[in-house]
Amino acid sequence: xxxxxxxxxxxxxxxxxxxxxxxxxxxxxFLFIYPITLTGNLLIILAIHSDVRLHxxxxxxxxNLSLVDIFFSSVTIPKMLASHLLGSKSISFGGCLTQxxxxxxxxxxxxxxxxxxxxxxxxxxxxxxHYTTIVSPKSCVLLIVGSWVAGITNSLPHTLLTAGLSFCxxxxxxxxxxxxxxxxxxxxxxxxxxxxMMYLGVGVFSVPLLCIIISYVQVFSTVLQVxxxxxxxxxxxxxxxxLTVVSLYYGxxxxxxxxxxxxxxxxxxxxxxxxxxxxxxxxxxxxxxxNRDMKAALWKxxxxxxxx
Ligand SMILES: *[C@@H]1O[C@H](CO)[C@@H](O)[C@H](O)[C@H]1NC(C)=O
Numbered sequence: 001x002x003x004x005x006x007x008x009x010x011x012x013x014x015x016x017x018x019x020x021x022x023x024x025x026x027x028x029x030f031l032f033i034y035p036i037t038l039t040g041n042l043l044i045i046l047a048i049h050s051d052v053r054l055h056x057x058x059x060x061x062x063x064n065l066s067l068v069d070i071f072f073s074s075v076t077i078p079k080m081l082a083s084h085l086l087g088s089k090s091i092s093f094g095g096c097l098t099q100x101x102x103x104x105x106x107x108x109x110x111x112x113x114x115x116x117x118x119x120x121x122x123x124x125x126x127x128x129x130h131y132t133t134i135v136s137p138k139s140c141v142l143l144i145v146g147s148w149v150a151g152i153t154n155s156l157p158h159t160l161l162t163a164g165l166s167f168c169x170x171x172x173x174x175x176x177x178x179x180x181x182x183x184x185x186x187x188x189x190x191x192x193x194x195x196x197m198m199y200l201g202v203g204v205f206s207v208p209l210l211c212i213i214i215s216y217v218q219v220f221s222t223v224l225q226v227x228x229x230x231x232x233x234x235x236x237x238x239x240x241x242x243l244t245v246v247s248l249y250y251g252x253x254x255x256x257x258x259x260x261x262x263x264x265x266x267x268x269x270x271x272x273x274x275x276x277x278x279x280x281x282x283x284x285x286x287x288x289x290x291n292r293d294m295k296a297a298l299w300k301x302x303x304x305x306x307x308x
Contacts, residue, residue: 010093012171012178012186014083017270026176026273027084033277034077040284041066043298050304051297057135058124059294061117062287064144068113069280072106075099076177076276083176093167096178101159103179103276107253108205109151110279114246115208115215116143121242122215125235126222154204161197165189175269177276182269185261195261202257209250216243241286249279 016023044066048059076099083089091099123134158180165187173182180198184191216239223235252275256268288294 010167010171011090012093012096012167012173012183014080014089014091014176014178015172015174016080016083016089016176017266023084027081030077030080030277033281034073034081037073037077037277037281038070040281041070043301044284044288044294047294047297047301050301051293054293054297057120057140058117060140061113061120061144064147065110065113065117065283065287068106068110069283071102072110073277073280075102075106080176091178096173096183097159097163099178100162100180100183101155103177104155104158104201105151107151108154109147111205111208111249112147112150113144114242114249115211116147118212118215118242118246119143121239122218125219154201158194158197158201161194165191165194174266176273179269179272181257181261191261198257202254205253206250209246212246245279245283245286248282249275 017026045063048054048063079091079099120135124131127134162180162183165183166189167186168188170186173186175182184194184198187194219235219239223232252271256272259268288298
């Protein structure tokens with residue numbers, strides 16, 4: 001039964017964390033994280049597009065990852081900041097669903113691009129002679145478009161299912177944004193099917209993780225066949241930074257959503273917020289600071305502005 005009054009459209013309250021002091025801390029944290037995320041990722045895109053030496057699949061994928069990261073953090077953080085500043089924590093049901101839909105789509109697309117990047121490295125290292133034919137410009141575009149399509153495919157069904165739920169009790173979301181687990185917990189409809197679909201969604205979300213693991217096994221087995229310490233170290237350092245992001249990302253998502261919904265607590269909400277805010281911020285640093293070509297391109301980008 002839907003107890004929605006025509007005169008008062010369904011609205012949710014994004015409570016955030018408990019306590020005024022904690023709210024304040026999070027506000028300051030996001031206030032720092034968001035500009036750093038935007039700047040870092042924009043710089044990566046600019047540096048890659050302005051340096052012809054970086055016009056190859058690996059960097060195009062990285063630029064695409066940065067683009068998704070910009071969208072990903074922009075779906076949640078500005079709203080959190082605005083809510084805090086304006087003191088109005090309400091969000092319409094439509095706004096809530098839109099936020100959820102974008103979050104899921106972008107989060108999934110992000111993970112597919114990470115998988116594409118791992119696949120690209122695996123081909124480059126284990127089949128260097130065939131690299132240009134396998135990772136051709138056409139297949140690059142296909143891989144990127146495929147990542148977006150796969151991301152949206154793992155978002156729309158969940159959003160539509162949630163849109164069909166009734167909310168007749170509390171509308172207070174104990175989180176900074178509308179995430180699927182928080183909304184399911186508030187619903188007074190039968191959510192068994194929704195929860196099953198959510199677990200299935202996490203399963204689908206893990207497919208790219210599997211691709212990443214297979215790619216790395218491939219990389220390491222190739223590298224270890226060639227007894228060169230330098231090559232091994234280089235592979236470990238490149239893949240090491242990639243693996244750091246991936247573990248951070250999957251660790252938080254799976255730790256949060258693969259548990260019974262009743263155990264979904266404020267602590268989980270805080271952890272997902274950290275992942276939503278931190279991963280897009282850390283990506284540029286993890287991928288660029290260890291990379292000589294990327295650093296050179298960034299340097300060029302800055303020195304171009306300064307007439308010598
Ligand atoms: C994303 O990848 C495609 C295909 O490689 C490339 O043409 C495009 O420029 C990339 N997007 C960005 C923002 O770099």
